[in-house]
Amino acid sequence: MDEINKRQFSRIKIRWAVFLDFGSAQYHCLLENVSLGGILVTGNFKQSKGDICKIHVKESALYSEVALYAVGSIARVCDCGIALKFIGMKLDSYFFLQANLLAKAVNPSILGNEIIKKNIFDFDNGLLICNTFHCNRNKLKNILNQPQQKI
Numbered sequence: 001m002d003e004i005n006k007r008q009f010s011r012i013k014i015r016w017a018v019f020l021d022f023g024s025a026q027y028h029c030l031l032e033n034v035s036l037g038g039i040l041v042t043g044n045f046k047q048s049k050g051d052i053c054k055i056h057v058k059e060s061a062l063y064s065e066v067a068l069y070a071v072g073s074i075a076r077v078c079d080c081g082i083a084l085k086f087i088g089m090k091l092d093s094y095f096f097l098q099a100n101l102l103a104k105a106v107n108p109s110i111l112g113n114e115i116i117k118k119n120i121f122d123f124d125n126g127l128l129i130c131n132t133f134h135c136n137r138n139k140l141k142n143i144l145n146q147p148q149q150k151i
Contacts, residue, residue: 009035021054042081068093087133088140
């Protein structure tokens with residue numbers, strides 16, 4: 001990677017509805033783009049880098065089912081919104097993410113290569129946990145295994 005673009009994963013522009021739950025604050029907003037490692041969400045947030053949240057993504061505001069459920073950490077705050085790094089998700093959410101990114105990628109072979117060579121997750125009983133984020137894994141597992149709320 002060059003000095004200008006230090007991104008680890010390819011970004012795909014996708015406009016999905018997302019609900020972010022920081023515990024003390026919740027937000028209904030839209031994704032700007034998504035990658036295997038995280039999402040960029042547009043909007044105004046009163047959150048800081050490092051804050052942890054539950055991420056509930058729906059393919060459309062019209063669908064009632066959550067398509068992707070994950071836990072993320074704010075990696076960057078910018079004028080347009082926040083960038084969240086995935087720190088954990090269920091296996092079915094990761095498969096949903098992979099399939100949609102591959103289907104919408106301009107060059108699916110690059111994304112396929114990222115899936116194979118740049119894996120940042122450890123598998124743990126049906127969960128994926130980011131191997132570069134240090135946290136209490138049991139607490140993260142408990143959060144991911146909680147019933148998802150309706151959004």
